Amino acid sequence: MRNQMIIMTIWVCILFFWVMSNPVYSGRIDHQIFSQLLEQHVKGGIVDYRGFKAKEFLLDGYLDVLQGADSNNLSREDRLAFYINAYNAWTIKLILSEYPDVKSIKDLGSIFKSPWEKKICKIDEKKLSLDEIEHDIIRPQFKDPRIHFAVNCAALSCPPLLSEPYQGHIISRQLDHSTRAFINDPERNYIKDNSLYLSKIFKWYAEDFPNDIIEYILKYAEGNFKSEIEGKREKLYIKYLYYDWALNGN
Secondary structure, X not given: OHHHHHHHHHHHHHHXXXXXXXXXXXXXXXXXXXXXXXXXXXXXXXXXXXXXXHOHHHHHHHHXXXXXXXXXXXXXXXXXXXXXXXXXXXXXXXXXXXXXXXXXXXXXXXXOOOHHHOOOEEEOOEEEOHHHHHHHHHHHXXXXXXXXXXXXXXXXXXXXXXXXXXXXXXXXXXXXXXHHHHHOOOOOOEEEOOEEEEOOHHHHOHHHOOOOHHHHHHHHOOHHHHHHHHHHHHHOEEEEOOOOOEEOEO
């Protein structure tokens, strides 16, 4: 116990001096603390919320860094990484606000307001909701359908949360990886008979994807899944799968 207290004290000191120093340098934001949290507490897309809860002060420190940053000073790639990480980090914070008594992010809403409408985020000195980050900033400003496989809504049917933060200098590769992994996941997209079963993400955000959604799927599909689509393309019917809102961790 004494050793744990010493380690915790060291972490607090490191966090304090790190946050008090300028976390934005050379037009970039240091996502190191978020990186450590994700690496330790996200395995295969399953989130260890208990672990996050034990280190919530570190997550709070990272959120302070995001709140203190000026996103307008970032490059386009760093800004996109900033907003995706902000969405994902504040979603975790939202879950922790009621953890462990939460089975779904939907439990955190009310009759009058969904959890995504709560103004829990502060960016560029403005109070924002998760919906505003996604629908008023990320989608219209960046117009990249791959972002739908990067933002994570804490549900089992959501694209898995990466075990690393998004970084501007490698974000295109990261988005390609997340998109390819999601599309080739047989629990989220598959063919049965002459039907192509897809995640409801492709239905909800159809306007963000090319008109020929099958062509988009083929761009990232691999192996037998790709071969099946190509072989049945002319007679495929698209159907959408049930979306499981259960919490993506424990």
